[in-house]
Amino acid sequence: GVDQPSEYSRLTGMHGWFGAAMPFQGGEYGQVLLSRWPMKQPRVVRLPGTPGSEPRIAVTALVDVPQTGRIRWAGLHLDAGRDDLERWEQAGRLLEEFPGDAIPTLLAGDYNATPESRVMRRLLEPSRGWVDTAKAWAAPTVPAESPRSRIDYVLASPPEAWETIESKVIAESVASDHRPLLAVLRLLG
Numbered sequence: 001g002v003d004q005p006s007e008y009s010r011l012t013g014m015h016g017w018f019g020a021a022m023p024f025q026g027g028e029y030g031q032v033l034l035s036r037w038p039m040k041q042p043r044v045v046r047l048p049g050t051p052g053s054e055p056r057i058a059v060t061a062l063v064d065v066p067q068t069g070r071i072r073w074a075g076l077h078l079d080a081g082r083d084d085l086e087r088w089e090q091a092g093r094l095l096e097e098f099p100g101d102a103i104p105t106l107l108a109g110d111y112n113a114t115p116e117s118r119v120m121r122r123l124l125e126p127s128r129g130w131v132d133t134a135k136a137w138a139a140p141t142v143p144a145e146s147p148r149s150r151i152d153y154v155l156a157s158p159p160e161a162w163e164t165i166e167s168k169v170i171a172e173s174v175a176s177d178h179r180p181l182l183a184v185l186r187l188l189g
Helices: 004-012 085-097 118-123
Strands: 015-024 027-035 039-047 056-065 069-077 105-110 152-157 162-169 181-187
Touching: 004 015, 004 027, 015 039, 015 056, 027 039, 027 056, 027 069, 039 085, 056 085, 085 118, 105 181, 152 181
Parallel strands: 069 105
Antiparallel strands: 015 027, 039 056, 056 069, 105 152, 162 181
């Protein structure tokens, strides 16, 4: 019964935008983007999935960052099934939607895929124009109580546009079944 996106906006003082994935308990279930600056053209990108399963989405917007320029970013949550076929198809849809063009772009979220998985290898294939921002700081994020697997990422494109200042997994295990991932990035040029 709580409008969580509005509450997050109020508590952080940030601009918020909610993208619904599905109706849920008299409301909606989905993802929210929060930004220090106003968002332009926010929208939901529907990701492929099996009919009847939990719908998966990415939420995306453009942001004009003062003294920096326009960036595009998206939050996502890919399928969590043991079989990676849906994640594979969802990764393909992300690559279609976010082709690694000239607009500096960040894709952040729960990929439900380990670094050595074929899904992450597909997304990070050098010709696709994406890079994992964690670099040498990469660390496990799940389960929150005692992380053993890394399935959360911030990917950036084009690679030469971004510099990672810091990336770390925050030791917090109450709010989620994942530990928070913090990435501090600098947009170059």
